[in-house]
Amino acid sequence: MVADIVGARRFRLVLRPSVFLIMERSGNQVWNQVELARAVDGNDKNAPTVRNTIKRLAHHILKHSAMFVRGVRLPSAEEIAQKSAQIRATGEELTRLADKAEERHVSYDEFEVLLRRLHDLGSYPTNRQVSDVAHAIHGEEIVGRWA
Known part of the structure; x- marks a missing residue:
């Protein structure tokens, strides 16, 4: 599954079995599953929240x-x-x-x-x-x- 989401920047959400990535529209990876978990739970102090x-x-x-x-x-x-x-x-x-x-x-x-x-x-x-x-x-x- 691929879906565009909007936050502080425009990202592309990529879901595949055992793969979870947040990507910029250009295709550059922003966060993988572990990095996204840190952003969501607040441990990533650099996440643009x-x-x-x-x-x-x-x-x-x-x-x-x-x-x-x-x-x-x-x-x-x-x-x-x-x-x-x-x-x-x-x-x-x-x-x-x-x-x-x-x-x-x-x-x-x-x-x-x-x-x-x-x-x-x-x-x-x-x-x-x-x-x-x-x-x-x-x-x-x-x-x-x-x-």
Whole structure:
């Protein structure tokens, strides 16, 4: 049996006796049966799931919380520490949101609230990081994971 499925990327599902593969449309193998099991049970931290993509973004924010747009006026050390703490707090909220993604549907609107807060604080995740989250959320909506 061969079927196309849509997630964070478009894949081809190949089922044959004792063979189970996820392949890209080009024919490149993405996951075999063992790798897919790790992705499904959450052990594959690189799988493009909602939880993993938000966690990767949160980790980046927490690691780089002292890097933010400073503006025209040079802020004091106290202002820098305060803003870094606010960015870290938002990163921790992203981590909690990622954990919730295993229990329920996490909408892009929920994610966007935290993303806007980061932007207001002068912290800008990369387009790739935000796009990965958006694709993962959209993929879950397409396949009806929480329907």
